[in-house]
Amino acid sequence: MTRRSVRIRQSVGAYALIAPALTLISVFIIYPFLRNFKLALYAIPPFPGLPSKWLGIHQFTTTVTSDVFLNSLQATLLYTAMVVPLGVFAGLVLAVTAHQKLRGMAIYRVIFSTTAVSSVAVAATIFGTLLNPVNGLLPWFGINVNPPFLQNTTWALPAMAIIGIWEFMGLSFLLFSAGLQSLPEEVMEAALVDGASPVRRFFRVTIPMLSPTIFYAVAVGTIAAMYTFGQMDVLIGTGSTTYTNTDTLAYLIYQSVTVQPNAGVAACISIALFGITSLITFLQFRFLERRVHYVGE
Amino acid sequence: MAEVRFEQVGKQFGTQQVLTGFDLTVDDGEFLVLLGPSGCGKTTALRMVAGLEEPTTGSILIGGKSVEGVAPQHRDVAMVFQSYALYPHLSVAKNIGFPLLSQDGSKDENQKKVREAAELLGLGELLSRKPKELSGGQRQRVALARAIVRSPRVFLMDEPLSNLDATLRTQTRGEIVQLQQRLGTTTIYVTHDQVEAMTMGDRIAVMNNGHLQQIGSPAELYEDPINTFVASFVGNPGMNLLRAQRRSGVIYVGDTATVNVLGADESIVMGVRSEDLQLSNSGVPGVCSALEVLGSEVHVHVDAPGGQTVVIRQAANVARPRLGETVSFIVTTENPLFFDALTLERLRA
Structure with a gap:
């Protein structure tokens, strides 16, 4: 058998092994992704069977320069700016607390991590009840906002962000817990013997050594926040999101398909959302990763 | 300080x-x-x-x-x-x-x-x-x-x-x-x-x-x-420890008399440093089981009677045995150390 025929046989074998995965990825990821670009070039009629109208790049430029899109982008960025830093901070605080060698900490670890596995619908329902102007928690504390939080143009988005923080906090807690446990124990002990106070150890040793985890949590949290959808749908709903400034880009995509059915516009917004999220992630890698210290290096 | x-x-x-x-x-x-x-x-x-x-x-x-x-x-x-x-x-x-x-x-x-x-x-x-x-x-x-x-x-x-x-x-x-x-x-x-x-x-x-x-x-x-x-x-190699018998003031390893040390007849452990053992034509018999050539010196491992192994240190320019060769060794010091065979603690005169 020649060397060439051996190589061909090996290649065929390798392609046969990856064929199932490749097929699934092609059908469910690559094809829809490319198909979306095609959709963005057409005005898609609301009913099947009617002809699509070619609009070309014009539909995309019109969509991404519209007030609706820009307002939605602003809401999405504001939401992300609230959820990511506070979610990371809350997760870090909980992880550091749970990292203490105290009795019963295992129970707290389970409790802290439950928010990561809770459905957004459940979370939204719980917070919707808490924020209810009649029988919620806030009136019980004497806090009555008018109009109520979920109909308030100023407070609806922060209310959505609180739910997002609550959800992200669990994931962030799990990430930081794993990060804290992987820190080299001798380095932490060296800081202790070197005379550093707990505060100095935390800010000068623990935080810098956790920087890869912090960076990962920020990057993952940003992507998740940019695509947020659930709580807006459960608590505010179609028609009210624009009024309450909670019309995030993911929700705008949904509305573009359901309220004013034009899958072409929805495709344009999804491409823009993909592009903006990719750009933010790129910038995070470009500027934030410089400050990351990998322990094993 | x-x-x-x-x-x-x-x-x-x-x-x-x-x-x-x-x-x-x-x-x-x-x-x-x-x-x-x-x-x-x-x-x-x-x-x-x-x-x-x-x-x-x-x-x-x-x-x-x-x-x-x-x-x-x-x-x-x-x-x-x-x-x-x-x-x-x-x-x-x-x-x-x-x-x-x-x-x-x-x-x-x-x-x-x-x-x-x-x-x-x-x-x-x-x-x-x-x-x-x-x-x-x-x-x-x-x-x-x-x-x-x-x-x-x-x-x-x-x-x-x-x-x-x-x-x-x-x-x-x-x-x-x-x-x-x-x-x-x-x-x-x-x-x-x-x-x-x-x-x-x-x-x-x-x-x-x-x-x-x-x-x-x-x-x-x-x-x-x-x-x-x-x-x-302590020491590299560590001290050789040989199970021995004292009979009438003579220390026997197996059936071979090694050194004369007065005392009661008893089973003891004799400790000898590797530099205090020497390959010889007569003495305790054994088989050369390993050779470590360290440049200026050679460590000769010898399987002695009773399944015990000793290490003999010798200069590199001295003729060394082949692996598997039957050899004999003698104790060159007059003052080996002795340990209790049960407690393994040092016995002092």
Whole structure:
């Protein structure tokens, strides 16, 4: 058998092994992704069977320069700016607390991590009840906002962000817990013997050594926040999101398909959302990763 | 500088007793080596001085005062870890200067101390580098510089040379001894390498199974071990231990008479250093099972009667047997050591 025929046989074998995965990825990821670009070039009629109208790049430029899109982008960025830093901070605080060698900490670890596995619908329902102007928690504390939080143009988005923080906090807690446990124990002990106070150890040793985890949590949290959808749908709903400034880009995509059915516009917004999220992630890698210290290096 | 004293210190992890009735005094300014095999409790003893572990029983005194309940940062000790434990995100200068942050000195004073410590260890050119940009030996020096920079009362070193290659280890060994002599700081050095212990320590404390076996100068331990563990652990190769019989003042190994030593007839263990054995035409019979050629000398391993193996040290230019060849050996010293066959403790005349 020649060397060439051996190589061909090996290649065929390798392609046969990856064929199932490749097929699934092609059908469910690559094809829809490319198909979306095609959709963005057409005005898609609301009913099947009617002809699509070619609009070309014009539909995309019109969509991404519209007030609706820009307002939605602003809401999405504001939401992300609230959820990511506070979610990371809350997760870090909980992880550091749970990292203490105290009795019963295992129970707290389970409790802290439950928010990561809770459905957004459940979370939204719980917070919707808490924020209810009649029988919620806030009136019980004497806090009555008018109009109520979920109909308030100023407070609806922060209310959505609180739910997002609550959800992200669990994931962030799990990430930081794993990060804290992987820190080299001798380095932490060296800081202790070197005379550093707990505060100095935390800010000068623990935080810098956790920087890869912090960076990962920020990057993952940003992507998740940019695509947020659930709580807006459960608590505010179609028609009210624009009024309450909670019309995030993911929700705008949904509305573009359901309220004013034009899958072409929805495709344009999804491409823009993909592009903006990719750009933010790129910038995070470009500027934030410089400050990351990998322990094993 | 300060004296360190262990008073009946015991340490238990769960159901496992790792240290029992440990009594030891490290004199002010002394370089003491804790020597023993892995798991013998030597690192635990060191960590208890640092405050990273608390004794289960007994107490530890530094400078005459008990340090029970005193946090590590308030004990004024410095520790060099096996992995060096450098802060990976900080430069060499900031690593060295880290212990100074908790002191009251001004920034200028601290920088001066960092420069002095760095110069002392030949790190002057490396101050701006990160640990990942240093070799193993350089990292080890940074760890040492960080330990000396704030002039602690006690240095604690936990196998700091174990990650270095053989050449660098030998070189650094000498440098640590010189540094300690220059600074005069009380030092407790943990190692399982008896060569390191013999060449570095003013005194060596040999440990096994959580017990202190013997403490003394390297020469005392080598020449006058109190039991077979110390005899076989100290020295390279360790002392040969031969099961023997004393009959009418003659020591027999198997059926072969070796040396004459008066005493009651009994089973004993005879300890002979490898330089006190010699291959000969007559003597205790055996088979050459291994040869270690070390350049200037050769270690000849001989399987002796009763399944015991001895190591005979001989010069490289002396004719050496072939593997599997039947040989004989004699005891050339008139004063071998004897140990009780049951307790394995030293028998003295």
